[in-house]
Amino acid sequence: MTEDDAPTVRRSAGEFGGAPARSSDDVVEATSADGDDASRDDPGGSDSGDRKDGSGSDQDPADETGNGATGDSAEEAGDHAAGDSAEEAGDHATGDRPAGATTVEASRLSSTDHWLGIAAVTFLTAGLGVLTQSRPLFLAAVVGVGYLAYANATEAPEPSLAVTRAVTDPNPEPGDRVGVRVTVTNAGDGVLPDLRIVDHVPDALAAVDGPARTATALRPGASVTFAYTVLARRGEFTFDGLDVVARNVSGSRERALELRTEPTTITCLPPLDATETVPLHGLTSPYTGRVSTDSAGEGVEFASLREYQHGDALSRIDWNRYARDGDLATMEFREERMATVVVLVELRKAAYLQAGPDGPHAVDRSIEATRRLFNSLIDTGDRVGVATLAPDDVWQAPGAGPTHQAEVRNLLATHPTLSPTPPSDRVYVPGYLRTFLHRLADDAQVVFVSPVPDRTSEYVARAIHVRDHPVTVISPDSTRTDTPGRTLAAAERSNRLASLRESGLRVVDWDPEESLAEALARGRRRWSG
Amino acid sequence: MTRRLTAAAGVVLALVGLVALAVPSVTTTLPTDETVVSILGGVLLLGAAREIQRRRDASFEYAETSDTEVTVELPTPGDDFDRRLETITVTRYNQLQRQSIRDDVREVAVATLQRRERCTEDEAQVMLDEGTWTDDPFAASFFTRRPPKTSARNRIRELFSSTPPFQRRAVSAVREVHRLAEGEDD
Numbered sequence: 001m002t003e004d005d006a007p008t009v010r011r012s013a014g015e016f017g018g019a020p021a022r023s024s025d026d027v028v029e030a031t032s033a034d035g036d037d038a039s040r041d042d043p044g045g046s047d048s049g050d051r052k053d054g055s056g057s058d059q060d061p062a063d064e065t066g067n068g069a070t071g072d073s074a075e076e077a078g079d080h081a082a083g084d085s086a087e088e089a090g091d092h093a094t095g096d097r098p099a100g101a102t103t104v105e106a107s108r109l110s111s112t113d114h115w116l117g118i119a120a121v122t123f124l125t126a127g128l129g130v131l132t133q134s135r136p137l138f139l140a141a142v143v144g145v146g147y148l149a150y151a152n153a154t155e156a157p158e159p160s161l162a163v164t165r166a167v168t169d170p171n172p173e174p175g176d177r178v179g180v181r182v183t184v185t186n187a188g189d190g191v192l193p194d195l196r197i198v199d200h201v202p203d204a205l206a207a208v209d210g211p212a213r214t215a216t217a218l219r220p221g222a223s224v225t226f227a228y229t230v231l232a233r234r235g236e237f238t239f240d241g242l243d244v245v246a247r248n249v250s251g252s253r254e255r256a257l258e259l260r261t262e263p264t265t266i267t268c269l270p271p272l273d274a275t276e277t278v279p280l281h282g283l284t285s286p287y288t289g290r291v292s293t294d295s296a297g298e299g300v301e302f303a304s305l306r307e308y309q310h311g312d313a314l315s316r317i318d319w320n321r322y323a324r325d326g327d328l329a330t331m332e333f334r335e336e337r338m339a340t341v342v343v344l345v346e347l348r349k350a351a352y353l354q355a356g357p358d359g360p361h362a363v364d365r366s367i368e369a370t371r372r373l374f375n376s377l378i379d380t381g382d383r384v385g386v387a388t389l390a391p392d393d394v395w396q397a398p399g400a401g402p403t404h405q406a407e408v409r410n411l412l413a414t415h416p417t418l419s420p421t422p423p424s425d426r427v428y429v430p431g432y433l434r435t436f437l438h439r440l441a442d443d444a445q446v447v448f449v450s451p452v453p454d455r456t457s458e459y460v461a462r463a464i465h466v467r468d469h470p471v472t473v474i475s476p477d478s479t480r481t482d483t484p485g486r487t488l489a490a491a492e493r494s495n496r497l498a499s500l501r502e503s504g505l506r507v508v509d510w511d512p513e514e515s516l517a518e519a520l521a522r523g524r525r526r527w528s529g
Numbered sequence: 530m531t532r533r534l535t536a537a538a539g540v541v542l543a544l545v546g547l548v549a550l551a552v553p554s555v556t557t558t559l560p561t562d563e564t565v566v567s568i569l570g571g572v573l574l575l576g577a578a579r580e581i582q583r584r585r586d587a588s589f590e591y592a593e594t595s596d597t598e599v600t601v602e603l604p605t606p607g608d609d610f611d612r613r614l615e616t617i618t619v620t621r622y623n624q625l626q627r628q629s630i631r632d633d634v635r636e637v638a639v640a641t642l643q644r645r646e647r648c649t650e651d652e653a654q655v656m657l658d659e660g661t662w663t664d665d666p667f668a669a670s671f672f673t674r675r676p677p678k679t680s681a682r683n684r685i686r687e688l689f690s691s692t693p694p695f696q697r698r699a700v701s702a703v704r705e706v707h708r709l710a711e712g713e714d715d
Contacts, residue, residue: 113587120580127573130566152532198594207598228598245592256592354603361603421601453606478606484703485610488637491703491710493606495640 100162100185102242106258114252115151118144156253159195159246160188162223163261165239170266172232177208178266180230180239185223192218193249197226200241204420205230232268234367236414239264269413270371280339280382280445280472301334339382340398340443344436344464345370345418346450346457347390352422353451353478355512362451364420365476369449369516371412373474378405387436389450389460391425392417395439429456433463445470451478451493458496465505472506473497474519614700619693627695634702635672638662641710668705671698 122144129138161184168179182199186192198213209229216224240263247254305318308328318329345366354361360368370386377384378400385398386408394417396408412418440446446464450457452475465471475497479490497507508523510516549555613630617623635657642653642662656662660669666677667687677684677698687694 108592110590110592113590116580116587117584120577120584123573123577123580127570127577129570130573131570133566152536196594198597201597203601206600212597213594243594243597245594254592352603353606355605357602422603480605480607481707483607483611484614484700485607485612486605487607487707488610488634488703489605489607491641491707492637494710495637495644498644499640 100164100183100262102161102163102259102261104257105241105260108256109156110254110256112247112252112254115147115250118147118151122148151250151252154248154250154253156248156255157190157192157246158188158255159186159192159244159257161185161242161244161259162187163242163259165199165261165264167239167264167266169232170264172266172268174232174234174268174270176232176268177229178232179227180212180264181225181227182212182242183223183225184218184242186218186220189220191220192246194247194251195224196245197224198243199226199228200239200243201228201230202237202239204233204235205237232266233420234268234270234364234413235418235420236265236267236416239266267414269409270368280341303332303334305329305331339377339445340385340441341377341382341447342385342387342398342440342444343370343373343377343447343449344387344389346448346460347388347417347423348427348453348456349422349424350453350456351451353453355478355480359512361420362453362476362478365478365510365512366449366451367412367418369474369476369510371409372516373447373449374408374412375405384408385444386411387439388417389427389429389432389436390417391423391427393432393435394418397439398441398444429460433460437464437467437469440464440469442468445472447472447474449474449476451476452496452500453478453493455496458500461500461505462503465503470505472508473500474508474510474516476510477512614696617693617696617699630699631671634699634706637710638672638702638706641706645709645712663702663705663709665701665705667698668701671702 122141125137125144126141129135129141163185164183166181169176172178180199180201182197184195184197186195194215195218196213196215201207201212207228208231210227212226212228214224214226218224240261242259242261244257244259245254246257305321306329308317308330312330316331318331321327321329347363347366351366352361352363374384374386381400383398383400386394386396388394394411394415396404396411417423446469448457448461448464448471450461450473452458452461452473461471461473477493479486479493481487481490497509501507506523506527508519510519514522545555610630610633613626617627617630638657639650639653642648642656643650646653646656646662648656653662657672660666660673660675660678663669666679666683670677677687687697690697692700
């Protein structure tokens with residue numbers, strides 16, 4: 001229930017980083033004009049709302065405002081909001097539409113059945129009073145009639161609200177705390193005696209400080225501000241909705257609205273870093289790169305000696321041997337070539353798994369791994385592309401160079417398909433594989449990043465591998481062993497990975513406790529040993 | 530519309546009542562004998578009964594707001610199996626449910642045995658049926674479906690344990706399968 005949460009109510013929009021003052025809009029001007037004392041005053045009996053039902057707090061919402069019930073988060077956000085973000089919100093507000101204009105997405109009017117018992121009491125006392133001819137009993141019914149009139153005289157108001165939202169940092173780093181301040185102004189003509197507001201926090205973000213909701217009463221032109229803090233994570237997130245419940249004075253009727261507000265977006269791009277060298281299979285392109293091949297030619301690692309042929313470079317002649325035997329021989333080195341790699345990330349619904357309630361989930365870790373692999377491979381001069389095994393597939397063909405790098409970085413950070421929340425659609429895997437294999441160049445190898453949640457993932461990895469595109473599976477482990485079911489799932493996954501290894505695929509089992517670099521190093525030891 | 534009409538009628542009657550306070554003669558035309566008053570009382574009590582019934586059937590219906598502050602919870606692999614296993618009780622025997630749990634564990638057990646013991650699927654099935662795959666008598670009896678080959682004391686303890694024997698054996702079997710699967714890597 002909203003009333004159980006202590007709302008962090010700020011007094012007026014006047015304090016709101018100056019954003020409303022910048023706008024010429026009527027609504028906001030009204031707000032600035034009498035916003036200061038607006039929420040302090042008790043607009044038309046807001047103390048008699050459903051707070052009499054005993055389930056809410058005894059405090060009048062206006063009292064809470066007056067007391068300055070501001071949690072730390074509100075203060076904190078308040079301090080920040082005076083900075084860039086408020087400026088930005090202000091700029092945003094000077095568009096064609098009035099500042100904070102909202103549209104109603106859905107509206108539902110209903111009875112709360114709040115005063116239903118009163119009618120029974122009234123009838124009962126009146127009936128008994130008449131039958132027993134007792135005047136006091138009969139007169140007692142008049143009190144009930146009074147309450148009935150109070151309960152049914154008014155209808156739930158239709159709120160007309162202006163909403164502005166500001167974030168402390170629209171471009172945070174992952175893990176940053178971002179303050180969000182929402183100011184709701186009663187832009188209509190009527191008093192809203194009982195208003196509950198819940199901000200739509202994007203699904204993937206958690207509000208870590210302060211509830212993203214408030215309850216208050218607003219007279220025309222008055223506004224309320226509440227603030228909360230979210231923990232930023234990779235991706236692009238839009239705040240663009242608000243749930244509102246408006247009740248009449250007696251709380252007998254209510255109107256539940258879903259409002260669409262002007263969108264506020266935070267974009268969180270992970271920093272660029274490449275830490276680990278990715279061990280690749282021997283399949284390479286004809287171009288010079290860093291993957292050692294078995295063919296002899298130019299390179300740094302000695303491979304073999306052969307008889308001198310006319311035209312061989314002088315620098316490659318083994319002069320020691322010439323000095324010893326007088327024979328001319330040419331040294332050959334392992335050729336180092338460039339590899340073409342496609343990193344395929346599994347984003348099927350089944351891959352959205354989490355080992356326990358804390359920490360990043362499997363897909364977050366997969367995308368994190370993809371980003372690191374991509375950066376490392378690009379740094380070592382390979383051509384890298386990115387693809388997703390998802391309902392809406394993403395394909396970024398292998399490439400190199402700064403533009404490609406920037407494109408992929410942006411794609412990994414903000415593409416909606418790479419969302420931290422599970423997709424609702426399913427993937428038709430055989431069809432997907434056909435398209436994917438068709439797109440792959442002949443010399444491309446695949447790094448498949450997947451928690452391998454079921455047989456389908458195993459099948460995908462195998463299907464690509466047998467079509468001469470060697471597959472390295474990097475599998476973030478999201479299993480636990482604290483309950484029988486989870487233990488069984490862990491054993492199942494272990495079997496799946498073992499069976500992939502037996503088929504010649506390279507598999508890196510990435511434990512949540514270790515870094516990707518450690519997991520890759522462990523994998524490399526296994527392959528070289 | 531009816532709401533308005535009844536409200537208006539109520540207001541008119543209230544006014545008549547107020548007027549009657551000042552001019553009592555207004556009410557003389559109204560029937561006030563015992564029977565009419567009793568009938569009126571009865572009707573009011575009936576009304577009360579109806580309202581009490583309505584109140585009893587109804588509960589407050591407030592709009593629910595979403596838990597917007599929390600992120601979407603994702604499952605951990607195996608949660609579904611845990612849920613199914615928890616519904617097993619001694620008193621309500623559900624053969625199909627038990628069979629599906631047994632099949633699930635068996636499938637993983639067969640794959641694990643094939644991998645670790647380097648045997649064929651049929652050999653693994655035989656090992657499970659005969660209970661030779663593990664030293665744990667409870668785990669073995671989960672697949673053999675015979676009483677565990679253990680001391681009478683242990684069996685009595687199993688009988689008096691708060692967890693149903695099926696559940697306990699399933700847990701032992703899962704633990705053994707996992708131990709096998711996680712053994713030294715080949």
